[in-house]
Amino acid sequence: MTHYVRTKDAPLLPPPASTTGIVGWLRENLFSSVTNTILTFIGLYLIYLIVPPIINWGFLSAVWTGEDGDACRSEKVGRAVGACWAFVEAKFGQIIYGRYPVEERWRVTLVYVLGFGALIPMVVPSLPYKGLNALFLLAIYPVVAFILLTGGNIDIGTGFWIGFAVLVAILLGVAFFAASVAKIIELRDGIKGVAMFAVPFAAVVLVSSADLGLAPVETSLWGGLLVTLVVAVTGIVASMPIGILLALGRRSQMPIIRLFCIAFIEFWRGVPLITVLFMSSVMLPLFLPEGVNFDKLLRVLIGVALFSAAYMAEVVRGGLQAIPRGQYEGAMALGLSYWKMMRMIVLPQALKMVIPGIVNTFIGLFKDTTLVLIVGLFDLLGIIQLNFTDPNWSTPSTSHSGYAFAAILFFVFCFGMSRYSIFMENRLDTGHRN
Amino acid sequence: MAQAKRKAAPKKAAPKKVKLRVSDEVAVQIISMNKWYGDFHVLRDIDLTVYKGERIVICGPSGSGKSTLIRCINRLEEHQQGKIVVDGIELTDDVKKIDEIRREVGMVFQHFNLFPHLTILENCTLAPIWVRKTPKAEAEEVAMKYLERVKIPEQAGKYPGQLSGGQQQRVAIARSLCMNPRIMLFDEPTSALDPEMIKEVLDVMVNLAEEGMTMLVVTHEMGFARQVANKVIFMDEGQIVEQNEPEQFFSNPKSERTKMFLSQILH
Ligand SMILES: Nc1ncnc2c1ncn2[C@@H]1O[C@H](COP(=O)(O)OP(=O)(O)OP(=O)(O)O)[C@@H](O)[C@H]1O
Numbered sequence: 001m002t003h004y005v006r007t008k009d010a011p012l013l014p015p016p017a018s019t020t021g022i023v024g025w026l027r028e029n030l031f032s033s034v035t036n037t038i039l040t041f042i043g044l045y046l047i048y049l050i051v052p053p054i055i056n057w058g059f060l061s062a063v064w065t066g067e068d069g070d071a072c073r074s075e076k077v078g079r080a081v082g083a084c085w086a087f088v089e090a091k092f093g094q095i096i097y098g099r100y101p102v103e104e105r106w107r108v109t110l111v112y113v114l115g116f117g118a119l120i121p122m123v124v125p126s127l128p129y130k131g132l133n134a135l136f137l138l139a140i141y142p143v144v145a146f147i148l149l150t151g152g153n154i155d156i157g158t159g160f161w162i163g164f165a166v167l168v169a170i171l172l173g174v175a176f177f178a179a180s181v182a183k184i185i186e187l188r189d190g191i192k193g194v195a196m197f198a199v200p201f202a203a204v205v206l207v208s209s210a211d212l213g214l215a216p217v218e219t220s221l222w223g224g225l226l227v228t229l230v231v232a233v234t235g236i237v238a239s240m241p242i243g244i245l246l247a248l249g250r251r252s253q254m255p256i257i258r259l260f261c262i263a264f265i266e267f268w269r270g271v272p273l274i275t276v277l278f279m280s281s282v283m284l285p286l287f288l289p290e291g292v293n294f295d296k297l298l299r300v301l302i303g304v305a306l307f308s309a310a311y312m313a314e315v316v317r318g319g320l321q322a323i324p325r326g327q328y329e330g331a332m333a334l335g336l337s338y339w340k341m342m343r344m345i346v347l348p349q350a351l352k353m354v355i356p357g358i359v360n361t362f363i364g365l366f367k368d369t370t371l372v373l374i375v376g377l378f379d380l381l382g383i384i385q386l387n388f389t390d391p392n393w394s395t396p397s398t399s400h401s402g403y404a405f406a407a408i409l410f411f412v413f414c415f416g417m418s419r420y421s422i423f424m425e426n427r428l429d430t431g432h433r434n
Numbered sequence: 435m436a437q438a439k440r441k442a443a444p445k446k447a448a449p450k451k452v453k454l455r456v457s458d459e460v461a462v463q464i465i466s467m468n469k470w471y472g473d474f475h476v477l478r479d480i481d482l483t484v485y486k487g488e489r490i491v492i493c494g495p496s497g498s499g500k501s502t503l504i505r506c507i508n509r510l511e512e513h514q515q516g517k518i519v520v521d522g523i524e525l526t527d528d529v530k531k532i533d534e535i536r537r538e539v540g541m542v543f544q545h546f547n548l549f550p551h552l553t554i555l556e557n558c559t560l561a562p563i564w565v566r567k568t569p570k571a572e573a574e575e576v577a578m579k580y581l582e583r584v585k586i587p588e589q590a591g592k593y594p595g596q597l598s599g600g601q602q603q604r605v606a607i608a609r610s611l612c613m614n615p616r617i618m619l620f621d622e623p624t625s626a627l628d629p630e631m632i633k634e635v636l637d638v639m640v641n642l643a644e645e646g647m648t649m650l651v652v653t654h655e656m657g658f659a660r661q662v663a664n665k666v667i668f669m670d671e672g673q674i675v676e677q678n679e680p681e682q683f684f685s686n687p688k689s690e691r692t693k694m695f696l697s698q699i700l701h
């Protein structure tokens with residue numbers, strides 16, 4: 001039986017083909033004038049020159065598997081050889097883990113899994129428990145990662161604890177001074193602040209010095225993506241709070257604080273990162289007393305963190321300067337203290353405004369991690385380069401393939417950060433007009 | 435000083451005139467206060483006593499120091515000489531005292547100064563939650579009450595950028611009221627608004643005056659001054675030139691400068 005009832009929506013009539021659809025798009029964007037048409041053809045020609053060879057090199061004539069370099073030598077395989085992905089495959093373990101002992105690599109994998117596993121729910125805005133998630137990522141995860149990667153069980157003498165006690169005493173003294181003489185904070189807040197630093201710090205040291213039965217792995221064995229991520233993530237995570245404090249300090253009313261922050265920022269911005277790395281790994285040991293010797297990677301981490309903090313400070317300061325005075329006055333008139341005003345009113349707006357600059361700094365830092373190569377640490381790029389010297393794999397296309405793979409990996413991370421920043425910018429846009 | 439003691443004057447007030455409930459308790463006392471911006475002597479020998487429940491309108495030419503004066507009361511500006519006592523607390527460098535005073539003194543600005551990254555409701559609950567430590571649910575309830583009073587409860591979930599100027603200023607008033615202040619300062623609350631929005635803001639302020647709020651209002655809305663104020667202060671070149679009750683002030687100004695000023699703004 002036929003029913004004259006439509007079971008489907010009538011198709012919406014398309015707009016005239018001359019304005020939309022492929023033809024319309026082409027007409028509007030590529031052939032709208034004589035010049036555009038000429039440019040279009042030049043562009044097409046350039047694409048023709050560049051793209052097919054890349055596809056040919058990277059896919060069509062690439063070698064995907066092979067035991068050793070012979071697989072990638074054209075005289076052995078009897079055809080033109082493009083990329084030698086077999087090399088990347090063979091060295092994949094080193095690229096990801098460096099020279100980390102093979103039987104201990106599960107620890108690195110666990111650190112990767114925990115890290116990405118906690119990061120993904122953090123960056124997806126619709127998922128719940130952001131507070132707990134952040135607490136895990138910023139407080140628990142670094143300790144867990146540290147212990148897993150190094151093996152924990154660090155050797156801490158009583159000297160450390162004496163030094164620690166002295167430091168806490170000094171901090172308490174400063175807090176007391178700030179509260180009773182300078183009257184810039186409340187004593188209770190001061191003590192709370194010191195406790196908030198000292199207690200977790202002591203706890204972390206205690207846990208790290210406990211013997212958990214993990215074999216120690218020297219940082220000189222770390223390498224590849226592991227070093228890249230450790231340096232980049234430490235730099236990124238540390239540069240944010242330090243940079244914010246420096247930016248606030250640079251705008252402080254108190255001359256000493258302001259002066260200190262300006263000097264700090266200008267010093268670290270004034271020297272190239274290579275110099276910082278050299279200083280930290282070559283010069284610093286000369287100044288340290290005999291026998292005091294701390295880890296090279298740790299020194300590099302501190303150098304990178306302070307370096308990027310200085311850059312971050314200037315980015316954040318740009319945002320702070322764009323906040324109208326009325327925002328400060330509105331907050332102060334409501335009785336908000338300086339720190340609450342900064343935390344709840346000024347920084348959220350200032351940071352949101354400079355997201356592009358912040359991410360720019362992150363991306364720059366991520367790529368600058370390759371410089372650790374010059375102080376003898378083998379990051380992602382360094383370990384790939386190191387493997388070019390492997391005689392088994394000395395083929396004409398080894399280095400091209402290695403560099404291409406490094407570039408792809410870097411691009412994935414940097415492009416990811418860039419896209420995420422655009423996403424966050426749009427999400428945080430509350431459309432203010434003033 | 436003597437005239438400040440005067441009780442609510444029983445006069446042939448216009449029917450709308452807001453009743454006075456002035457008490458003998460002092461809300462704000464300013465004694466020979468001086469302030470400089472660098473070398474510029476912006477406030478000279480200011481003496482002013484505000485009793486609880488008083489509504490004081492401050493007017494004067496641009497640059498005469500009106501804003502500076504009321505901003506000294508909650509220490510958005512620092513004075514260099516003399517004494518300011520607010521609600522029994524003297525303003526000094528003591529941050530604690532300043533915070534205490536700011537909790538009790540609400541302020542409404544010419545440009546609203548709402549926080550654009552927070553919703554209207556969050557704007558209103560922020561200070562109660564973080565400064566007064568009110569539980570969130572309670573703060574929200576109070577905020578909704580005040581938003582209803584300024585007649586925009588339906589905007590609670592929006593952001594300031596989505597509201598009109600008049601609405602934003604009413605939110606700003608509600609935001610101050612949520613802190614349950616004892617004194618309200620207004621710095622030209624209507625001068626950034628389009629004419630048709632001025633009334634909605636003034637209505638809220640009249641309403642507030644009717645409830646006996648102590649108010650110091652910098653404004654050139656002379657209708658508002660007549661209706662609400664019990665004292666009008668005229669400032670020029672950093673000095674209080676004249677203070678008088680509104681009827682006297684408008685009909686029979688004492689100083690030449692006041693006359694000049696009034697002739698300019700009342701056409
Ligand atoms: N931060 C500052 N630094 C230096 N001078 C200032 C500052 N703020 C205000 N002044 C000056 O102090 C004087 C008084 O300013 P104030 O803002 O109190 O005037 P006003 O009476 O409120 O004027 P208006 O009606 O235009 O708002 C003006 O001459 C102004 O230029």
Ligand SMILES: [Mg+2]
Pocket residue numbers: 500501502621622
């Ligand atoms: Mg003003």
